Amino acid sequence: MITEERTITINRRKSSLIYFVTNYNSLFFLILLVIVSSIISNAFFSFTNITNLLKTSVVYGIMAFGFTLCIISGSIDLSLGYNLAITAVIATIFVRDYNYIWAVIMCLIVGTLVGLVNGFFIGILGANSVIVTLGMTSVLYALGVQTSGGNMILGDVRSPFSLIGRGKIYNIPYQIFIFILLFFILNILLNKTRFGKYIYAVGGDEAISWVAGIKTGNVRLTVFIIAGFCAAVAGMIFASRNESAVISGGAYWQNQFDAVTAVVVGGGSISGGRGSLVKTLLGILILAFLRNLLNLIGISFEFQQIFKALVLIIAMLFNNLFIRGKLQSNE
Amino acid sequence: MNRYEKFKRFSRDNIPFYTLILLVIFLSSISPYFYKPGNIMIILQNAAINGAVAIGATLVIIAGEFDLSIGTTMTLTAAFAVGFQRYFSSIFLVCFIAIISGMMVGLFNGLLVTKARLNSFIATLGTFIMLDGIILLYTHSESLRAINENYALISEGKLLNIRYPIWVIAFLLILTHFFLTKSRIGRYIFAIGGNKSISNLFGINTDKIKIFTFMFCGAFAAISGILLSSRVMSASPLFGERTMLIVYGAIFLGGTSLRGGEGGVIKTMIAILVLSLLQNAFGILGIPLPYQLYVWGGILILMVTLDRKKHQKAI
Numbered sequence: 340m341i342t343e344e345r346t347i348t349i350n351r352r353k354s355s356l357i358y359f360v361t362n363y364n365s366l367f368f369l370i371l372l373v374i375v376s377s378i379i380s381n382a383f384f385s386f387t388n389i390t391n392l393l394k395t396s397v398v399y400g401i402m403a404f405g406f407t408l409c410i411i412s413g414s415i416d417l418s419l420g421y422n423l424a425i426t427a428v429i430a431t432i433f434v435r436d437y438n439y440i441w442a443v444i445m446c447l448i449v450g451t452l453v454g455l456v457n458g459f460f461i462g463i464l465g466a467n468s469v470i471v472t473l474g475m476t477s478v479l480y481a482l483g484v485q486t487s488g489g490n491m492i493l494g495d496v497r498s499p500f501s502l503i504g505r506g507k508i509y510n511i512p513y514q515i516f517i518f519i520l521l522f523f524i525l526n527i528l529l530n531k532t533r534f535g536k537y538i539y540a541v542g543g544d545e546a547i548s549w550v551a552g553i554k555t556g557n558v559r560l561t562v563f564i565i566a567g568f569c570a571a572v573a574g575m576i577f578a579s580r581n582e583s584a585v586i587s588g589g590a591y592w593q594n595q596f597d598a599v600t601a602v603v604v605g606g607g608s609i610s611g612g613r614g615s616l617v618k619t620l621l622g623i624l625i626l627a628f629l630r631n632l633l634n635l636i637g638i639s640f641e642f643q644q645i646f647k648a649l650v651l652i653i654a655m656l657f658n659n660l661f662i663r664g665k666l667q668s669n670e
Numbered sequence: 671m672n673r674y675e676k677f678k679r680f681s682r683d684n685i686p687f688y689t690l691i692l693l694v695i696f697l698s699s700i701s702p703y704f705y706k707p708g709n710i711m712i713i714l715q716n717a718a719i720n721g722a723v724a725i726g727a728t729l730v731i732i733a734g735e736f737d738l739s740i741g742t743t744m745t746l747t748a749a750f751a752v753g754f755q756r757y758f759s760s761i762f763l764v765c766f767i768a769i770i771s772g773m774m775v776g777l778f779n780g781l782l783v784t785k786a787r788l789n790s791f792i793a794t795l796g797t798f799i800m801l802d803g804i805i806l807l808y809t810h811s812e813s814l815r816a817i818n819e820n821y822a823l824i825s826e827g828k829l830l831n832i833r834y835p836i837w838v839i840a841f842l843l844i845l846t847h848f849f850l851t852k853s854r855i856g857r858y859i860f861a862i863g864g865n866k867s868i869s870n871l872f873g874i875n876t877d878k879i880k881i882f883t884f885m886f887c888g889a890f891a892a893i894s895g896i897l898l899s900s901r902v903m904s905a906s907p908l909f910g911e912r913t914m915l916i917v918y919g920a921i922f923l924g925g926t927s928l929r930g931g932e933g934g935v936i937k938t939m940i941a942i943l944v945l946s947l948l949q950n951a952f953g954i955l956g957i958p959l960p961y962q963l964y965v966w967g968g969i970l971i972l973m974v975t976l977d978r979k980k981h982q983k984a985i
Contacts, residue, residue: 415791466975467928469736469791470918474974477915477967481960596799599792609789644803652796655788 364657365605365621372628380635388631390511396627397514398423398573398580399597400620404525405569406598407619411529412562413542413611414461414468418453419570420595421479426450426574427584428487431494434578439500446578447571453479454567455560462559483586491585494578504580514576521572525565526616538562542611593644600647601626604654626650685925687940693947701954709950711833715825717946718839719897721939724917725839725846726890728938731921732850733883734863734930735783735790739775740891740917741910742801747772748895749809752905755818764821769892775801776888780881809907816903824900835897842893846935859883863930915966920945922973929977945969 376383402419409416426446433442453475460471494500506513529535537558540548549555573594578584605622607614629650633643697704723740730737751768758764775797782793816822827834850856858874894913899905924941926933952962 417795460971460975464975465978466971467978469738470922470928470974471971473738473914473918474967474970477912477963477970481963481967484963485960592802599795600799603792609792639807641803641807644806645800648796648800648803651799652782652788652793655792655796656786659787 363606363618363621365618365625369621369625369628372625372632376628376632376635379632383631383635386510390515392627392631393515393518394512395630396623397518398577399594399601399626400518400623401521401569401573401576402594402598403601403619403623404521404616405566406602407605407607407614407616408525408529408538408562409468409566410602410607410609411542411611411614412538412559413545414559414562415609416457416472416563416566417469417595418457418472418475418479419566419598420591420593421476421483422450422453422567422570423574423577423594424584424586424591425453425479425483425486426571427578427581428483428492428586430500430575430578431492431582431584432486434494434498434500435492439498442500442578443575446575447568450571450574451564451568454564454570457567458560458563461563462556462561465556480586487584487586489586491583494582494584496582501579501582504576504578504582514580517572517576521569522616522620525569528565529616534558534561539612542613544612596644596647596651597626600651600654603651603658606654606658608658609655685923689923690940690944690947693944693951697947697951697954703954704950711836713943713946713950714836715833715901716949717939717943718835719894719901720913720916720920720946721839721843721942722890722894722897723887723913724920724938724942725843725935726887727917728921728924728926728933728935729846729850729859729883730887731926731928732863732930732933733859733880735880735883736794736928737779737884737887738791738794738914739779739797739801740887741913742798742805743772743775743888743891743910744895744898744913745905745907745910746775746801746805746808746895747892748899748905748909749805749814749907751892751896752814752816752821752899753808755816755821759818761818761820761824764818765824765896768896769889772888772890772892772895773885774888775891776885777881779888780884783884784877784880805907809905811907813904813906816899816905821900822903825897826901835901838893838897842890843935843939850935855879855882860931863932865931912963912966915970916945916949917942919966919969919973922977923969927977928974 382388402423406416406419426449429449430442430446433445457468457472457475460466461468503513503517508516529538537548537553540551540553541555541558545555577594601622602614602619603609603622604625605614605618605620607619607622626647629647630643633646638646703709723744727737727740747768750771751764754764754767755761758767779790779794779797782788782797783790786793823834825833825835829837850859858879861868861872861874862876862879895905895909898909920941921933921938922928923944924933924937924939926938948965949962951957952965
């Protein structure tokens with residue numbers, strides 16, 4: 340594992356072109372997808388199609404940002420989907436009973452708290468991230484059933500809260516601005532701050548970064564808090580777009596799957612220490628275009644899910660191939 | 671090792687057993703219904719259904735890998751077992767198809783993990799998503815009804831007044847236990863989980879054995895799917911929703927470690943019995959679903975944290 344990381348850093352210094360080609364191979368796939376889509380359909384390049392396409396990918400895209408940080412630090416968060424659900428339910432309840440400011444504040448607080456609890460067990464107590472977050476899905480589902488009574492909660496259509504999902508400036512929805520803003524903030528955090536380097540270090544080799552004086556537990560904790568926050572923002576947009584929320588239903592697992600797939604397709608590796616938000620953005624776009632393409636061809640929802648899973652597995656194989664190939668060429 | 675340490679280790683390793691005894695005492699004191707043979711039979715049958723998956727998943731964990739797709743494998747095989755009754759009248763054939771399809775899922779997982787060298791968590795998550803899609807495709811999000819009346823015999827037939835599933839799982843449990851502790855392959859599974867690279871050096875074909883454990887797990891998930899669907903005479907796409915929570919909760923409660931190379935199926939089964947008793951207690955006391963889910967989630971999180979703590983001390 341360590342040698343792998345080293346070869347990559349060496350490669351990075353050696354040649355920026357080779358580095359670019361091997362690292363951003365998803366970009367070529369994206370371009371290919373755009374070309375194919377534009378050949379198949381004339382409507383593809385219209386302004387409405389592109390904004391709609393971005394709009395549908397905002398929710399899982401924001402979750403994918405949080406998931407990227409998790410995966411770089413070497414952990415997995417499976418509770419993002421239900422975190423989205425619980426924050427959506429809480430936001431809708433507060434819109435109905437109080438006002439939109441409370442709704443925004445409360446749903447962000449709850450989402451972040453969920454991240455904090457995850458982070459406490461994973462970062463501070465050192466438990467396995469997959470299992471803890473798997474247990475968390477059950478707890479969150481139960482919490483959602485208790486707060487909503489298991490019924491669909493209807494929000495207030497006249498409330499300014501619905502502007503988050505429906506408002507537009509210059510025909511561009513607000514949610515896309517939120518998406519881009521979050522992307523830039525997290526990108527600066529990851530690339531320009533010391534904390535960002537720590538995340539990479541912890542994912543690359545936890546023992547060595549601990550020896551080097553990084554408080555690895557705190558880094559993990561913070562990563563999960565950020566992931567929880569991202570899920571809360573996604574939940575807020577989700578609630579505001581639908582103006583209602585219901586705890587049961589597959590929509591949450593779907594978003595979780597899409598977030599994971601976007602990150603992996605973008606080139607993030609589960610073994611940690613690799614990946615970036617730019618790559619994840621590419622992955623999100625690829626998934627969005629792919630979805631659009633499948634819809635244009637007229638493939639059913641079930642087949643789309645099977646197809647997406649295959650894409651996820653193939654992308655993982657592809658990532659592995661590239662890393663191993665590079666290792667061999669260096670030796 | 672002095673006597674105190676021995677005692678400490680003994681008491682630590684047998685937590686599920688004590689919990690079992692305490693729960694039995696507690697339950698029999700609060701409810702007169704508990705000791706009714708019908709109730710005991712229900713508990714054991716529940717334990718058999720969850721236990722089948724748990725036996726398979728324990729092997730995968732001992733080999734140092736993880737399978738997130740057990741719930742969906744169970745759902746899919748149940749759907750196949752029920753759905754294929756439209757085409758075949760023989761129950762054995764239907765069950766055979768279900769078990770073979772479970773093994774195919776296991777083979778797929780195993781190949782991804784060994785030959786493609788993917789992380790087992792994320793590879794089986796991929797399988798999870800794919801199987802979910804296949805289930806939706808096959809069932810159209812509806813429950814399938816079992817056509818063949820004889821299918822109910824699998825769970826309702828009795829031998830010496832005890833239902834078949836309990837016999838089947840007890841038999842498979844003992845078989846798996848001896849296979850795991852006495853046979854060469856069983857030893858290899860422990861060795862691989864303990865240290866993969868050293869096992870490789872000793873000439874153990876780690877890939878083959880890992881694939882075997884995944885296929886074993888798939889087959890047992892299928893058995894569990896058959897038992898569950900024959901009890902309710904239908905297959906719902908929501909069957910496996912909480913399987914993972916209970917099964918992994920039980921495995922870690924039983925003391926099988928996520929690190930691999932440690933644990934056993936008997937321990938897992940005792941823990942499954944504990945959780946089945948708990949489930950029964952929830953039913954008797956009328957505890958609403960959210961609280962039950964808190965307990966399942968809580969047990970899983972707590973046990974995996976304790977598992978980690980145990981190993982930190984050992985190092």
